[in-house]
Amino acid sequence: DAKTTQPPSMDCAEGRAANLPCNHSTISGNEYVYWYRQIHSQGPQYIIHGLKNNETNEMASLIITEDRKSSTLILPHATLRDTAVYYCIVRPYSGGGADGLTFGKGTHLIIQP
Amino acid sequence: NAGVTQTPKFQVLKTGQSMTLQCAQDMNHNSMYWYRQDPGMGLRLIYYSASEGTTDKGEVPNGYNVSRLNKREFSLRLESAAPSQTSVYFCASEDREEYEQYFGPGTRLTVT
Numbered sequence: 309d310a311k312t313t314q315p316p317s318m319d320c321a322e323g324r325a326a327n328l329p330c331n332h333s334t335i336s337g338n339e340y341v342y343w344y345r346q347i348h349s350q351g352p353q354y355i356i357h358g359l360k361n362n363e364t365n366e367m368a369s370l371i372i373t374e375d376r377k378s379s380t381l382i383l384p385h386a387t388l389r390d391t392a393v394y395y396c397i398v399r400p401y402s403g404g405g406a407d408g409l410t411f412g413k414g415t416h417l418i419i420q421p
Numbered sequence: 422n423a424g425v426t427q428t429p430k431f432q433v434l435k436t437g438q439s440m441t442l443q444c445a446q447d448m449n450h451n452s453m454y455w456y457r458q459d460p461g462m463g464l465r466l467i468y469y470s471a472s473e474g475t476t477d478k479g480e481v482p483n484g485y486n487v488s489r490l491n492k493r494e495f496s497l498r499l500e501s502a503a504p505s506q507t508s509v510y511f512c513a514s515e516d517r518e519e520y521e522q523y524f525g526p527g528t529r530l531t532v533t
Contacts, residue, residue: 340520342520342521344522349527350526350527351425351511351513351524351525351526351527352464352511352513352522352524353524354521354522354523357519357520357521395463399520401520408454408456408464408466408469408479408480409454409456409464409466409522410463411463411464411465412463413461413462413463414463
């Protein structure tokens with residue numbers, strides 16, 4: 309069973325904020341929300357993670373709803389280099405262990421010039 | 422600081438041939454992983470190693486063996502390659518403080 313649900317694709321204009329939604333209605337109390345992205349043909353790249361508070365780093369912001377059933381990744385000023393597949397993953401904060409990271413199909417974000 | 426490196430970048434094998442994919446990390450991480458990615462799909466875990474000398478099977482281990490040679494290196498071996506193993510293989514290591522995984526550039530393997 310999929311733990312997360314994401315739209316298969318999204319477009320965003322260059323320079324605008326890209327908002328990528330993720331539903332994780334069955335998230336457990338000890339599970340964090342992680343976001344990774346994969347630029348074509350490259351290995352996945354870690355972006356950000358959070359438990360229940362909003363988080364921000366140099367790449368993005370993560371907004372998690374109060375009930376923790378959904379979240380939004382925000383790329384504040386999208387560039388063409390942000391075109392990639394974005395994966396929302398929930399996992400316990402004790403590492404993946406033998407479960408690793410469970411990648412779904414993610415959202416293919418296309419930044420338009 | 423090279424991060425996670427993988428060799429080779431590309432490989433073509435005939436059915437039944439064997440090969441070893443090499444992975445090394447210089448971030449002093451304990452945990453390392455091998456994933457495969459088929460076209461249009463997400464990554465699937467093949468094997469996992471929590472530390473030197475320990476390995477565990479992941480979701481799709483059949484047809485593969487692994488070796489955690491030391492803390493830095495984690496190799497993946499195909500003893501008798503099959504066309505179904507045509508895929509892109511990614512190695513990753515995991516930071517034990519924030520549990521972020523760092524991925525290598527991948528090995529693109531074709532089995533004919």
